[in-house]
Amino acid sequence: xKILVADDDPTSRLIVETALRRLGHEYESVADGGQAWQAFQxxxxxxxxxxxxMPGQTGLELCAxxxxxxxxxxxxxxxxxxxGDSDQILEGMAAGADDYLVKPLNPKDLQARLIxxxxxxxxxxQLGDRQARLEGLNSELTAxxxxxxxxxxxxxxxxxxxxxxxxARVTRYGHRYCMAVLDVxxxxxxxxxxxxxxxxxxxxxxxxxxxxxxxxxxxxxRYGGEEFLCIFPEQSLASGAHAVQRMRIGIEELxxxxxxxxxxxxxxxxxxxxxxxxxxxSASDVLKEADEALYRAKSLGxxxxxxxxxxxx
Amino acid sequence: xxDGDRAxxxxxxxxxxxxxxxxxxxxxxxxxxxxxLSDAGVRVAAMQAALxxxxxxxxxxxxxxxxxxxxxxxxxxxSRLAATFEAASVVDELSDGQVGxxxxxxxxxxxxxxxxxxxxxx
Numbered sequence: 001x002k003i004l005v006a007d008d009d010p011t012s013r014l015i016v017e018t019a020l021r022r023l024g025h026e027y028e029s030v031a032d033g034g035q036a037w038q039a040f041q042x043x044x045x046x047x048x049x050x051x052x053x054m055p056g057q058t059g060l061e062l063c064a065x066x067x068x069x070x071x072x073x074x075x076x077x078x079x080x081x082x083x084g085d086s087d088q089i090l091e092g093m094a095a096g097a098d099d100y101l102v103k104p105l106n107p108k109d110l111q112a113r114l115i116x117x118x119x120x121x122x123x124x125x126q127l128g129d130r131q132a133r134l135e136g137l138n139s140e141l142t143a144x145x146x147x148x149x150x151x152x153x154x155x156x157x158x159x160x161x162x163x164x165x166x167x168a169r170v171t172r173y174g175h176r177y178c179m180a181v182l183d184v185x186x187x188x189x190x191x192x193x194x195x196x197x198x199x200x201x202x203x204x205x206x207x208x209x210x211x212x213x214x215x216x217x218x219x220x221x222r223y224g225g226e227e228f229l230c231i232f233p234e235q236s237l238a239s240g241a242h243a244v245q246r247m248r249i250g251i252e253e254l255x256x257x258x259x260x261x262x263x264x265x266x267x268x269x270x271x272x273x274x275x276x277x278x279x280x281x282s283a284s285d286v287l288k289e290a291d292e293a294l295y296r297a298k299s300l301g302x303x304x305x306x307x308x309x310x311x312x313x
Numbered sequence: 314x315x316d317g318d319r320a321x322x323x324x325x326x327x328x329x330x331x332x333x334x335x336x337x338x339x340x341x342x343x344x345x346x347x348x349x350l351s352d353a354g355v356r357v358a359a360m361q362a363a364l365x366x367x368x369x370x371x372x373x374x375x376x377x378x379x380x381x382x383x384x385x386x387x388x389x390x391x392s393r394l395a396a397t398f399e400a401a402s403v404v405d406e407l408s409d410g411q412v413g414x415x416x417x418x419x420x421x422x423x424x425x426x427x428x429x430x431x432x433x434x435x
Contacts (some may be wrong), residue, residue: 011349011382014341015330022337053377082381082396103384104326107333 001118002043003027005045006036006062007051007080012103016049016080018108023114033057037065044073047114049101052088060095061303067096071083076117076122080105148222150200151207159221159229163283166231174277178232178240181290182210182247182270187226187303189260199226202266209250213243229287237274237307244270244305252303261302269297273308321420321427326387345426349386353379353421360398360417364410372402372410379417388424391417 003020007013008031020027025275028043030036034056040048048066050059057065079092079100089100098120099113099297146158154162169175182191184206191199210220210228223229231245232240248268256266271293273286289308297306327342334341356379363371380395398413407413 009378009385010352011345012385014345014348015333015385018333018341019339020338022333051381053381082377082384082392103381104323104329104387105385108328286353 001025001046001114001120003047003049003114004036004039004043004045005029005049006031006039006054006059007049008032008054009051012051012080012105015107016104016110020107021158022107023111025114033062037061040066040075041069044070045075045119047071047076047078049078049080049110051206052079052092059097060092062093063096063251072128074121074128076121078113078117151204151222153207153210153228154219154221156221157225159223162219162231166233167283168277175234176236176275176277177286178230178235178237178272178274179283179286179290180230180232180240180244180270180272180305181287181294182193182206182228182230182244182268183221183294183297183298184226185263185267185269186258186260190258190266193259205254205256206268209254210247213250214247215243218243235274237272240274241305241307244272248303249303260271263303267303269294269302270305271295271297271308272305321388321390321423323387323389326389327431330387340432343426343432345386346432349382349388350425350428352382353424356382357414357418357421360414364407364414367407369402369407372407373399376402376417383424386424386428388427389433390418391420391424394420 003025005016005020005027006011007016010031013029013031017029028037028039028045032056033050036048036050036054037057039045040077048062050062052059053086059079063079066075066077076099079089079097081088081092082101082103092100099116100110101113124197139141144152146161148155151304166177170177184202187199200205203222206228207220207222210230214220214230217233218232219231221229230244232243235243248270251268252263252265254266258264261267271290271291273289273293275281275283275286293306293308297304330342330345352381356375359375360372360379365377376395376399380392380399383391383395394413394417401407401413
């Protein structure tokens with residue numbers, strides 16, 4: 001335990017110091033309340049033994065300051081009063097002291113207080129550790145809950161949360177964004193021919209290509225079984241389309257054999273839509289438009305990117 | 314109460330300090346005596362100066378310090394006198410200030426002698 005002794009009376013300080021040495025404790029010792037507060041801020045002591053009345057900062061103020069400003073660890077505060085004045089003791093405990101000692105100091109009383117201090121501070125340390133572990137687990141769980149385990153992309157739950165944030169930004173700052181829905185062509189036929197495990201590998205591969213093409217700030221989601229969704233913040237339809245075309249070409253160029261496709265290789269189709277600044281449509285309107293564009297891309301022969309707003313305009 | 318009826322130094326406190334010193338392997342009482350006596354001298358001088366200029370807060374502060382320090386070395390009567398003086402100065406009843414201070418000085422003399430006796434090498 002790191003102990004801080006604060007007392008302006010050298011006599012009383014010497015007695016406390018001697019008793020602490022005798023008990024084998026390490027301590028730092030200061031002669032007024034101001035020094036005590038400084039020492040505590042840099043040392044974060046486990047136990048503070050402070051005199052009730054000191055220049056600079058009284059023991060009462062010191063206790064209140066320590067309680068107000070130390071967030072993580074817990075310091076056990078022992079106030080030292082001259083003659084067990086009950087009102088002083090109550091006031092001190094209310095201000096944050098855990099215990100008190102009376103002058104003339106009985107070293108055995110000090111020893112008893114330090115036993116309690118050791119127990120309480122170690123309990124607080126355990127609680128703090130447990131809290132930190134829980135917080136770590138919590139953020140890990142949050143991350144897991146937002147991630148598609150197969151592809152490592154964000155999942156639908158993440159999409160819901162992100163879209164709410166995106167809409168708030170768009171409403172407040174008048175930002176624009178592009179949204180694209182990509183779908184693996186004839187995925188069911190691929191699964192039927194090669195089996196579900198091979199189908200899973202294909203989804204992983206498609207995700208890898210999407211990640212390679214996407215830029216920092218773009219968001220990628222596994223939207224459904226073989227459907228992917230990309231959000232390109234701040235991008236026009238033209239630059240969004242450029243990215244999606246690169247994704248489509250990137251997958252076609254992998255030349256993964258697909259006997260069920262007229263292209264002979266695995267391909268994707270995509271529908272793209274944009275929300276320009278000042279528009280009042282919701283994200284689900286934009287998504288619906290991208291979805292309809294995807295549907296047209298499929299009916300236009302697949303391995304194709306179709307644009308929503310072009311048709312609208 | 315007449316002087317002869319009470320110990321200037323509380324034997325229980327002195328005994329505790331001697332034992333603590335023995336346990337720690339230090340001559341604690343001698344160190345304390347010298348610290349206390351030099352400190353108490355400074356406090357009394359400060360009280361005299363404060364009394365001369367009518368500084369009640371200054372008296373209260375020094376009296377409080379002296380009261381705490383004397384309690385620590387077991388000088389219970391001196392501690393009590395200083396505390397009474399402190400209380401009087403807080404409520405600004407220092408008409409008898411000189412008398413109170415003289416009583417403190419007289420008791421401090423007794424404590425000085427008693428401490429010297431206690432710490433005299435045997």
